[in-house]
Amino acid sequence: MLQLTRIRRPGVLLVLATAAASGNAAPFSLDAAPGRLPKDVVPLDYTIAVVPDLEAKTFTGTETVTLRVRAPTGRLVFNSLNERLRDVRLDGKPAGEVVSDDHEQLTTVTLNHVAAVGRHTLTFAYSGTLETQPHGLFVQPFNKPDGAHAMLLSTKMESTDARRMLPCWDEPAFRATFGLTMTVPVGWATVSNMPVARRSVHGSLATVTFRRSPRMPSYLIEFTGGDIAALSARVGSTTLGIWAARGREQDGSTALANAQQILADYNDYFGFPYPLPKLDSIAVPGGFSGAMENWGAITYTDQALLLTKSSTMQGRQDVFSTQAHEMAHQWNGDLVTMGWWDDIWLNESFASWMAAKETALRNPQWKWWEARTPTKRPRWTPMRAAPRMRSSSM
Numbered sequence: 475m476l477q478l479t480r481i482r483r484p485g486v487l488l489v490l491a492t493a494a495a496s497g498n499a500a501p502f503s504l505d506a507a508p509g510r511l512p513k514d515v516v517p518l519d520y521t522i523a524v525v526p527d528l529e530a531k532t533f534t535g536t537e538t539v540t541l542r543v544r545a546p547t548g549r550l551v552f553n554s555l556n557e558r559l560r561d562v563r564l565d566g567k568p569a570g571e572v573v574s575d576d577h578e579q580l581t582t583v584t585l586n587h588v589a590a591v592g593r594h595t596l597t598f599a600y601s602g603t604l605e606t607q608p609h610g611l612f613v614q615p616f617n618k619p620d621g622a623h624a625m626l627l628s629t630k631m632e633s634t635d636a637r638r639m640l641p642c643w644d645e646p647a648f649r650a651t652f653g654l655t656m657t658v659p660v661g662w663a664t665v666s667n668m669p670v671a672r673r674s675v676h677g678s679l680a681t682v683t684f685r686r687s688p689r690m691p692s693y694l695i696e697f698t699g700g701d702i703a704a705l706s707a708r709v710g711s712t713t714l715g716i717w718a719a720r721g722r723e724q725d726g727s728t729a730l731a732n733a734q735q736i737l738a739d740y741n742d743y744f745g746f747p748y749p750l751p752k753l754d755s756i757a758v759p760g761g762f763s764g765a766m767e768n769w770g771a772i773t774y775t776d777q778a779l780l781l782t783k784s785s786t787m788q789g790r791q792d793v794f795s796t797q798a799h800e801m802a803h804q805w806n807g808d809l810v811t812m813g814w815w816d817d818i819w820l821n822e823s824f825a826s827w828m829a830a831k832e833t834a835l836r837n838p839q840w841k842w843w844e845a846r847t848p849t850k851r852p853r854w855t856p857m858r859a860a861p862r863m864r865s866s867s868m
């Protein structure tokens with residue numbers, strides 16, 4: 475994730491990255507990873523089908539989750555928000571009580587039988603709410619280049635909003651594969667983490683199934699659908715796409731050239747080629763501030779990706795460095811994910827340092843590192859002592 479307001483201060487983040495490199499982090503342990511959800515049940519694979527209703531701002535869905543039960547249990551606990559589940563079954567057998575608590579953002583399924591250690595299949599149907607702000611699956615109104623009013627759907631999940639689109643184990647230590655199907659207006663183009671596997675048209679709607687994702691945390695799930703179009707190119711075996719509202723895709727030509735350079739350099743630098751078949755970058759018109767590194771489908775607010783003849787040098791620099799930041803996350807954050815959010819600083823600081831390195835490499839005339847040195851140091855002020863907590867509030 476990159477907030478636009480952070481772009482100009484990676485120097486501070488570099489210090490943090492250096493500090494981290496000298497530390498001794500323990501190897502990852504699922505049991506030791508912080509989190510609220512019990513670790514006795516872990517998701518392995520999700521199959522999700524969602525049918526949005528743009529007018530009503532709601533959606534219906536079905537979900538199948540392959541689970542690994544690590545210790546016998548009589549209940550399943552996972553995240554949900556503003557969703558109602560029905561016909562909940564484990565291995566085809568109806569569950570007992572199902573309680574979705576929106577305050578706690580949890581659904582608790584009490585089973586009629588204790589689930590033994592091993593693989594199980596959880597299935598249910600559900601309904602939810604399309605958001606109007608960039609949290610979960612949201613509706614974004616925008617004006618097309620010809621001035622016509624339109625809507626598109628997009629997603630933003632980090633840190634804890636995947637649960638608004640699909641009930642799930644919405645913590646970064648729970649990596650699973652995701653198979654997503656979306657039903658949208660027939661004229662829409664659709665983008666997700668993986669390429670489209672199949673598309674069927676029925677009347678005014680199309681149902682699109684994407685190829686299954688690699689194992690990843692839920693906060694990296696992406697879907698965008700709307701009257702959008704792309705420019706594309708290839709780097710090795712990877713297809714790059716720059717998506718924008720149809721009619722504005724040519725404004726992504728600089729971003730496409732940037733992405734070709736950055737991907738080639740990062741494949742070399744990381745010593746591990748970008749592992750997905752494609753990498754899309756999506757300009758969400760007026761979407762949200764900054765950009766989000768969803769694996770294989772990075773979303774940007776349109777001004778952070780698209781450039782016109784009247785764009786300033788500052789705008790061109792912001793586009794390149796933002797792309798370099800989000801593409802660094804495709805390895806650092808997506809391929810390898812922190813166990814919990816207390817290590818997000820390392821994820822972000824490395825992406826910012828890598829972005830500065832790459833921006834300087836490809837644009838030496840910008841003297842990027844020099845520009846990273848703050849001309850005005852922020853005045854240091856001591857933190858005020860926190861008010862002493864009363865014992866009754868602890």
Ligand SMILES: [Zn+2]
Binds near residue numbers: 799800803821
């Ligand atoms: Zn970031």
